[in-house]
Amino acid sequence: MKLVILTGAGMSAESGIKTFRDSDGLWENYRIEDVCTTEAIEKNPRLVNTFYNMLRKKMYNASPNAGHLGLVEFEKYYDVQIITQNIDNLHERAGSTKVLHLHGELNKVRSSKNSNLLYELKEPELEFGKKAEDGSLLRPHVVFFGEAVPNMEPASDLVRQADILVIIGTSLVVYPAASLIQYAKRDIPLYIIDPNIPSQAKTYKNMTCIEKGASEGVEELEKLLIKK
Secondary structure, three states: OEEOOOOOOOHHHHOOOOOOOOOOEEOOEEEHHHHOEEEHHHOOOOHHHHHHHHHHHHHOOOOOOOHHHHHHHHHHHEEEEEEEEOOHHHHHOOOOOOOEEOOEEEEEEOOOOOOOOOOEEOOOOOOOEOOOOOEEEEEEEEEOOOOOOOOOOHHHHHHHHHHHEEEEOOOOOOOOOOHHHHHHOOEEEEEEEEEOOOOOHHHOOEEEEEEEOHHHHHHHHHHHHHOO
């Protein structure tokens, strides 16, 4: 049975990785427009590089929380596929084996001209001015606001295949990711875990709402979905 899990910023919040949906347009005290847009990297590439170096350090210093670790347990009982909006690697470090990143990966950089020229960083910091093989400046392998989301198509295909869909720590208001639920087969069991359940989630008759943070919520989900 295929269990598809969509995770958002609330999944990693308990690991100390700050979300920006609750911070008045600021992300780690930076304006999103200054660090997460194509205009930003053209205007001030050094600032963008400094910001993502800082985020990488936070990621490397963070540990997967009980929610991340709990999701690994489901792999003993289900064919589990995680689709995450997060750019950290905490799912992988927890032990999840199938993770699709919608918005990119913080531990990777790519050519500014060719998104297929991709490199994995071996350390948290990218030296400013380093270039890809094509001579262009290396940039974070992150989908900036206003850019297309290349993994939307494979993500929507995975949701179509789901026998159970679980949503954790996402507001369901950031598009296009918020539209993924619409690809789920009609009447399959839906679950959402969030301390603040989005109002639109409550409109689905087949939705079970678990109004808790990621760690406590995943523990409750185990009781519902794993027959030990």
